[in-house]
Amino acid sequence: MPQKYLHHPLQFVAKLVLLAAVISASLAPASSVDAAEIDDEIAFVELINELRTSQGLRALDVHPELIEPSRDWAEHLATIEDLVHAEDLTTGVSVYWVKMGENIGTAATGQTDQLFSAFIASPTHLENILDPSFDYVGIGVFYGDDGRMWTTHRFMSVDESISTDSLPFSDGPSMEPAAVSHLVFDLSGSGV
Numbered sequence: 088m089p090q091k092y093l094h095h096p097l098q099f100v101a102k103l104v105l106l107a108a109v110i111s112a113s114l115a116p117a118s119s120v121d122a123a124e125i126d127d128e129i130a131f132v133e134l135i136n137e138l139r140t141s142q143g144l145r146a147l148d149v150h151p152e153l154i155e156p157s158r159d160w161a162e163h164l165a166t167i168e169d170l171v172h173a174e175d176l177t178t179g180v181s182v183y184w185v186k187m188g189e190n191i192g193t194a195a196t197g198q199t200d201q202l203f204s205a206f207i208a209s210p211t212h213l214e215n216i217l218d219p220s221f222d223y224v225g226i227g228v229f230y231g232d233d234g235r236m237w238t239t240h241r242f243m244s245v246d247e248s249i250s251t252d253s254l255p256f257s258d259g260p261s262m263e264p265a266a267v268s269h270l271v272f273d274l275s276g277s278g279v
Contacts, residue, residue, distance in 0.1 A: 120158060127199050127228040127236060128154075134203045135216055135224060135240075144219055152180050153225020153241045160239040164191060165231030176241060183249040188215040188242040196236045220244045 136146035156179040194202040
């Protein structure tokens with residue numbers, strides 16, 4: 088067990104819960120996720136939540152409906168070798184969401200900390216990371232054939248008081264969402 092968790096038992100429990108959520112989402116038959124990719128996904132969630140809590144914000148929970156679409160989009164980015172945002176961030180989401188956001192990026196494999204530093208150095212990416220209205224996050228990491236790590240971070244706020252099972256529609260909210268933001272960061276030109 089890492090030393091830092093011996094003094095912070097709640098962090099250790101939170102990491103176990105996060106790991107269980109990520110592992111259960113990764114067991115879906117459609118996905119062939121590498122253990123190192125899962126480690127990077129967990130690292131990004133930890134980095135996001137460490138920053139949020141240091142700023143007095145609550146930590147984001149990992150939402151299982153955001154994981155697979157984030158992984159799929161990261162793989163898509165690696166396939167096309169370009170950073171473009173998904174046209175529909177709600178793919179795979181059945182909860183009544185109010186606001187969604189997306190950060191995407193690429194860096195050399197093993198550069199998780201450097202890519203996160205680049206995200207927080209960018210005001211628009213940082214805005215998604217520190218948005219107090221977001222409740223959930225889902226991270227997807229994919230290692231491309233080019234030896235690069237491609238990642239998609241999807242953020243979501245939901246209205247927990249509304250169950251989509253009781254609504255007269257089945258494809259999410261019937262109104263325009265409060266906001267959808269798309270943010271891109273590529274470290275390929277920055278020497279990372």
